[in-house]
Amino acid sequence: MHILGISAHYHDSAAALVSDGLPAFAVQEERLSRRKGDASFPLLAIEWCLESAGLAPEDLDAVVFYEKPMLKFERILTMGLRSFPRSWRSFPQAMKNALGEKLWVKGIIAGQLGVKGDKVLFTEHHQSHAAAAFIPSPARRAAILTADGVGEWATLTLGKGEKRDDGTTSIELLREIRFPHSLGMLYSTFTAYLGFPVNEGEYKVMGLASYGEPRFAAELRRILKPTQDGGFALDLDWFEFHAGARRAWSDKLVSAFGPPRSPHQPLDPGTPEGARYADIAASVQLVLEDTLVSLTQALQRETGLPDLCLGGGVALNGCANARILKESGFGNLYVPSAPGDSGCALGAALYADRIHFKRPSVECPDHPYWGPEIDPKELARLAGEDGLPCEELLDDAALFAAVAAAIAEGRTVGWLDGRAELGPRALGNRSILAAPGPAGMRDKLNRSIKYREEFRPFAPAVPLEDAARFFALPPGGERMGRFMSGVFAVRPEHRERLAAVTHVDGTARVQTVERAMAPRFWSLLQAVGARTGLPVLLNTSFNLAGEPIVTSAAEGYSTFRRSGIDWLVAGRTVVRKLAGS
Amino acid sequence: MDAAAPRPSRLDLLLRPLHRWVWSDPERRARKLFRFADTEEDGGRDLARAAERTGDPLLRRLFLRHAEDEQRHGQLFRRRGRELFAALPGGSGAPSFEANWLSPGERGLDDLRVEDEHDGSLLAFLHLSEKAAAGRFALYRDVLGKDRVTSEVFTAVLADEAFHMSYTKKQLFRLEPRRAGQRLWMGRASRLFKAYLRLALALASVLGTVVLLLQYFLLLPLFALLAKRSARAESPGFAKARLPASLHSQY
Numbered sequence: 001m002h003i004l005g006i007s008a009h010y011h012d013s014a015a016a017l018v019s020d021g022l023p024a025f026a027v028q029e030e031r032l033s034r035r036k037g038d039a040s041f042p043l044l045a046i047e048w049c050l051e052s053a054g055l056a057p058e059d060l061d062a063v064v065f066y067e068k069p070m071l072k073f074e075r076i077l078t079m080g081l082r083s084f085p086r087s088w089r090s091f092p093q094a095m096k097n098a099l100g101e102k103l104w105v106k107g108i109i110a111g112q113l114g115v116k117g118d119k120v121l122f123t124e125h126h127q128s129h130a131a132a133a134f135i136p137s138p139a140r141r142a143a144i145l146t147a148d149g150v151g152e153w154a155t156l157t158l159g160k161g162e163k164r165d166d167g168t169t170s171i172e173l174l175r176e177i178r179f180p181h182s183l184g185m186l187y188s189t190f191t192a193y194l195g196f197p198v199n200e201g202e203y204k205v206m207g208l209a210s211y212g213e214p215r216f217a218a219e220l221r222r223i224l225k226p227t228q229d230g231g232f233a234l235d236l237d238w239f240e241f242h243a244g245a246r247r248a249w250s251d252k253l254v255s256a257f258g259p260p261r262s263p264h265q266p267l268d269p270g271t272p273e274g275a276r277y278a279d280i281a282a283s284v285q286l287v288l289e290d291t292l293v294s295l296t297q298a299l300q301r302e303t304g305l306p307d308l309c310l311g312g313g314v315a316l317n318g319c320a321n322a323r324i325l326k327e328s329g330f331g332n333l334y335v336p337s338a339p340g341d342s343g344c345a346l347g348a349a350l351y352a353d354r355i356h357f358k359r360p361s362v363e364c365p366d367h368p369y370w371g372p373e374i375d376p377k378e379l380a381r382l383a384g385e386d387g388l389p390c391e392e393l394l395d396d397a398a399l400f401a402a403v404a405a406a407i408a409e410g411r412t413v414g415w416l417d418g419r420a421e422l423g424p425r426a427l428g429n430r431s432i433l434a435a436p437g438p439a440g441m442r443d444k445l446n447r448s449i450k451y452r453e454e455f456r457p458f459a460p461a462v463p464l465e466d467a468a469r470f471f472a473l474p475p476g477g478e479r480m481g482r483f484m485s486g487v488f489a490v491r492p493e494h495r496e497r498l499a500a501v502t503h504v505d506g507t508a509r510v511q512t513v514e515r516a517m518a519p520r521f522w523s524l525l526q527a528v529g530a531r532t533g534l535p536v537l538l539n540t541s542f543n544l545a546g547e548p549i550v551t552s553a554a555e556g557y558s559t560f561r562r563s564g565i566d567w568l569v570a571g572r573t574v575v576r577k578l579a580g581s
Numbered sequence: 582m583d584a585a586a587p588r589p590s591r592l593d594l595l596l597r598p599l600h601r602w603v604w605s606d607p608e609r610r611a612r613k614l615f616r617f618a619d620t621e622e623d624g625g626r627d628l629a630r631a632a633e634r635t636g637d638p639l640l641r642r643l644f645l646r647h648a649e650d651e652q653r654h655g656q657l658f659r660r661r662g663r664e665l666f667a668a669l670p671g672g673s674g675a676p677s678f679e680a681n682w683l684s685p686g687e688r689g690l691d692d693l694r695v696e697d698e699h700d701g702s703l704l705a706f707l708h709l710s711e712k713a714a715a716g717r718f719a720l721y722r723d724v725l726g727k728d729r730v731t732s733e734v735f736t737a738v739l740a741d742e743a744f745h746m747s748y749t750k751k752q753l754f755r756l757e758p759r760r761a762g763q764r765l766w767m768g769r770a771s772r773l774f775k776a777y778l779r780l781a782l783a784l785a786s787v788l789g790t791v792v793l794l795l796q797y798f799l800l801l802p803l804f805a806l807l808a809k810r811s812a813r814a815e816s817p818g819f820a821k822a823r824l825p826a827s828l829h830s831q832y
Contacts, residue, residue, distance in 0.1 A: 033696075034630050070831040082812050084805030085798075092793035096786070106831065121828035157822060173822040181817065227818030264615050264659075264666055356828045385638035547626060554633040561645050562629060562652070 001359065002059055004049065005349030006109065007066040007128070007341050008041050009102045011199045014338075014422075015045035016346035016370070017053055018353050021362035023136065025049040026370035026422045028342045030548040034555070037200060038548075041101075041108060042345075048372065057113040064352045066344035067125035069105045071152035073098050075179060083243035090244025121356065123348045125151025126312070129339070130171050132347025133311030134161035135354060136364035137334035143303045144171065145296060148184040148312035148340070155182035158299050161309065167360030171351065180242035181233045183288060184314050186224055189241060189248040190284045194277050195261035199313075206319055207456045209285035210505040211269035212278030219256050220287040230298045232291055269455055289320045296328035306331040311347070315339035316424065318487040318509045325476050325486065332476045335485035337368030338423030346370075346422070367517045368427055368483060371420030371551065376571030378553040379416070383568075383575040386561075393572045396520065400527035403569060407435050408532050411566035412449060414542055416556045417520055420549070425484045426541035427511060428461060428521030430549050430556075432565060434538040436460050439499040441538060448564030451545040459484055460501035461511040461539040463525045470494045470536060471510050481512030501538050511539060587715030587739055587746070594720070601724040607665050610731065614662035618655040625651030630695040631703055637756070640700060643748050647707075650741045661734045701757040705768035708749035713772075715742035 005016040008029075016026035027049070029035075029042035050057065076094050080087045101108065110117045123131070129146035140163050147156040159173035179185075187205065188198045196204045223238045238256075241248040254260065261267065261277055269278040296308060308330040310321065315335045325333045336343050353359050376392075383390035393399040403413055412434045421427050432449060434441050446454050462470060467478055472489040480486035487509045490502045501508050515522040529535025542556060543549045544563055550556045553570045560568040560575070568575040593600070604610055625648045632644035693706065722735035754761045826832060 034626070034633075064828070068826070068831050074832075078808055081801060081805040081808035084801060084809070088794065088797055091797050092790040095793050096789055118829070122831050123828060124823070124826070127825070154822070158819075159822070173825075175819040176822045177818070178815075178820055229818040231818035233817035262666070264611070264663055266663060352828060355825075382641075386642060546622060547629075552633070558629045558633045558645065558648075562649055 001061045001353070001357065002053070002055055003349045003352050003357075004046065004060050004063045004113075005066065005128075005345040005347070005352075006042060006046065006063065007344040007348070009039055009105075010341060011037050011039050012340060012342040013039055013042040013045065014342035014345040015042045015049050016349050016422075017049040017055075018346070018349040019053060021353050021359055023346055023350070023364060023370055025052045026338075026346050027372060027420065027551075028338075028422070028548070031371060031420060031551045034548060036546060036548045041112065043112060045345075046113065052372075057115050060113075060115060060119065062119050062121050062352055062357075063109050063113060063115055064121045064123060064348040065105050065109065066123060066128040066341070066348040068122045068152055069103055071124070073103055075150070075153050079179070079242055080244065086243045089246070094244055121352055123351045124154075125344065126154045126157040126173060126176070127171065127351055128344035128347035129311035130157065130159060130161065130173060130309070130347070131351035131354070132336050132343040133309035133315070133334065133339060134171060135163075135169065135347070135350040135361075136336060136366070137307075137309050138363075138366060139163075139307040139309060139332065139334055141305055142307035142309045142334065143296075143299050143305045143330070144173070144309045144311070145292075145299060146311040147292070147314035148182075149188055150179045150182055150185065153178045155179050155184060156295075156312075156314075158295070160303050160305065163361040168358065169354035169361045171355060175231075177231050180236060180239070181231075183224075183232075183291060184312070185239075185241055185248075186234060187284060187288060187314070187317075189239060190280065192248050193253070193257070193260045194281060195263040195265060195267070197263075202313075202316070204453065204456060205281045206285060206317055207453075207503070208267070208269065208278050209281040209319070210457075210503050210507070211455060212275065212280070212282035214283040214286040215279050216257060216283035217286050220283045223253075224287055224291060226291075226294065230295070232295075267453060267455065285317075285319060288314075288317065289323045292320050293323055293327045296324050296330065300329035307334065308332070309334045311336065311339050311343070313340040315485070318485060319507075321480060322474075322477075322486040322488055325480060326474050330476075333480055333485075335480065335483060336423070337421060337425065337427065337483040340424070343423060366482075368421045368423055368425075369419040369429055369518075370422045373419050374416045374429075374556075374570050375553050376416075376573040379557055379568065379570040379575060380573050382554060382557045383573075388578060389576045391574045391576075393574060396523065396572065397527075399569070399572050399574070400524045401531070402574065403433075403524060403567070404527040404531040406567050407433060407528060407537065410435060410438070410441070412441075412445065412564065414556055414560050414565045414568040415521075415524075416542070416550070416553060416568070416570040420551050423483070424541075425511075426539065426549055427483060428513060428518045428539065430542040430551070431461075431539045432542050433461075433524075434500070434540075435532070436498045436501040436536045436538045437532075437534065441500040444564065445500075445538070445540065449544070450540065455504075457503040457509070458501050458538050458540050459509040459511060460498060460536050461513055461521070461525060462536045463522055463529075464512045464514045466529070466535050467510065467512045470498065471508065473510075473512075478512050481510045482514065482517070484509050484511045486510070497534060498536060501536070587712070587719045587742060589716045589720035589723075590713075593717060597720065597724065600720060604721065604724055604728075608669055610725075610728070611662045611665035611669070614658045614665065614731070614734075618658035618662060621651045621658060622655035625649070625655065627693050627695050628707075631698075634695060635700055637700060640704075640752055640756075643752065647745055647748075650745070654738050654741065657734050657737060661731055665731070701753060701760065701764050702768070704749045704753040704756070705761075705764035706771070708746060708753060708765065709768045709772060711742055711745040711749060715739060715746060718742060 003018045013029040017024045027045045029045045030038040032044035080091045126146045130144045144159045154176040156177040157173045161171045191201045238253045268274040415431045541549045628648035632641045725732040
């Protein structure tokens with residue numbers, strides 16, 4: 001049985017193919033269209049999935065869209081009505097948006113793929129998140145929490161999942177918080193207020209928070225209030241996003257927090273104005289974490305389960321995840337590599353497989369590498385045509401030793417290997433690698449390769465076996481590091497040697513690399529350890545500012561040529577930049 | 582010829598007083614520079630994409646150089662925009678009138694689908710875009726006489742634009758010597774058609790907005806009342822999750 005999952009139309013579209021109960025192929029549209037955060041109907045991703053599997057659309061047993069369009073439209077219309085007449089500016093645009101394409105998903109899928117309408121299915125948005133978090137996880141029984149900006153109506157759900165011995169799977173969502181009360185919208189509002197782009201600047205808020213003191217926490221607690229039933233509600237007087245206004249916050253918020261930052265204004269946490277922004281970021285982060293901890297503590301007490309699966313865009317907040325692991329009472333926290341909307345394509349397909357078609361539970365491979373494969377020959381051809389030094393190394397050991405030596409000498413390496421990761425993080429197959437030691441490396445990467453703000457941290461990758469030596473991982477922390485889902489303290493005695501990957505507050509978003517999951521990346525880390533005594537690499541996504549992570553060798557090569565990356569590696573093919581080029 | 586000295590079009594020369602007025606306000610100037618920065622950087626990404634897709638090694642190298650130029654122009658515009666922004670007395674931060682409809686060429690490559698173009702048509706498109714942008718930038722350089730620093734930014738960018746105009750035309754004639762002229766005319770026709778489409782879409786959007794606003798104010802008030810009443814009845818906090826609906830249902 002072949003089931004295609006699709007997420008589209010809001011941000012980060014994707015397609016995923018589940019064959020006989022197992023993920024087979026999954027990719028975000030942006031990785032193929034090269035348009036960051038591409039929200040269009042993921043035709044390229046669908047074509048790639050089907051072509052890779054050797055399937056025609058008529059071979060599909062079902063095509064599952066990741067949310068229910070009519071229910072979403074009901075919410076948009078209802079919110080327009082509720083904020084009448086304030087919504088008069090946004091109403092026409094909202095209607096044009098919805099009526100233009102988003103409402104006719106069934107027809108679009110049937111038309112574009114040529115499949116019969118009765119093969120097109122629709123999960124609910126948070127069902128897709130829950131399935132993406134629970135079904136591929138190793139947990140047999142787990143509590144589930146999903147949180148994002150908004151799906152149809154739900155913005156946060158609590159539930160539980162079970163893979164039974166008889167092969168059946170259940171996902172039960174118990175209760176939900178509904179729009180406009182939303183942790184994701186709260187965080188996104190402050191992301192925009194701080195001058196960062198919504199849906200991609202949330203990382204920056206988290207990074208900035210470490211520079212500040214949460215001196216606005218009391219105000220934030222007046223905005224996000226706990227309710228008697230253990231939930232929360234936003235005081236909507238501080239916001240305008242629910243009324244569809246052009247900005248997400250109200251004048252009341254500006255009165256309390258001061259003027260918002262212009263996206264064009266440089267941000268230096270060392271200046272008084274920059275410190276204010278950092279304090280606001282720290283306050284939002286603290287209140288978000290407190291709320292999530294409180295919710296998960298209650299969920300743990302209620303379910304009595306040791307495992308928690310987290311889904312939705314909020315699960316990308318590694319600092320919050322680390323606090324949940326430490327304080328909620330759950331022993332294990334499972335966050336998929338793509339907890340946001342792109343992962344919903346996979347979640348929707350898996351939900352249909354296990355719940356709708358009631359197919360038996362199958363253990364999913366526990367890795368993120370579901371995207372297109374790299375072709376080293378393509379790199380050799382391009383470099384050869386441009387007259388760049390290109391070498392095909394005879395074996396992996398020689399390759400790892402050469403790359404380790406280059407990194408030890410301070411070089412930056414573009415590393416392309418195997419199949420691309422699903423999700424926003426490069427986990428060793430589409431990465432830029434460098435030495436984690438010198439703080440100057442961070443500045444070099446920010447200035448000549450990533451072209452991004454200086455306050456943003458870089459992440460380390462370390463073999464699973466060595467992780468606890470360098471990082472203070474709580475029980476369950478090693479697992480969270482599998483997909484870089486948690487932020488943990490760097491052990492004080494190693495902070496100087498890991499200066500390029502240690503954030504200002506002494507933490508790092510560590511990736512723990514298991515040999516079974518990424519054998520070549522693990523071996524490279526071992527080679528680096530043998531060479532330098534420090535089996536740790538700075539691992540940042542292989543892209544330039546404003547671009548999606550590279551997929552093919554040609555894209556890696558183009559990025560290599562346009563940036564300060566010194567070496568480019570695909571498989572065993574190594575290309576070096578000529579001095580002065 | 583046109584590579585040596587980019588010149589404003591006749592229409593732009595006629596509109597010179599308007600351009601001078603648009604650029605006279607420092608905040609508007611800053612915002613326009615930010616917009617140019619975005620456009621140049623977007624164009625740079627499109628050119629990088631073109632470099633990744635072409636099978637011609639020389640063209641790939643030229644596209645990559647062009648992409649780096651666009652990236653650098655983006656940085657130049659952004660840096661100057663920030664300087665102007667920082668010098669504003671307590672910058673309002675409010676959106677201001679930028680008269681961007683005056684300069685369709687400045688949208689650069691943003692409506693270009695590199696995947697849909699082959700090398701010849703892409704080169705023709707690039708040549709015409711660069712030529713239009715260079716002419717416009719030459720005019721901006723001239724009307725910015727009092728702001729020497731911003732004017733110099735345009736001068737620096739113009740030097741690259743001249744090269745971009747030149748190489749795109751040269752490469753077009755190298756790759757398709759017999760069809761180059763036809764490609765350029767088709768490129769011009771395509772730009773005209775896109776301008777028409779932009780106008781038509783804008784008009785349709787205005788009409789759609791008017792119709793929807795009429796419905797909003799004439800049909801919705803009663804439903805709005807009911808919606809507000811039902812919202813008041815909702816209690817804050819958790820609600821019971823919806824019972825799972827059939828996956829065949831869109832509700």
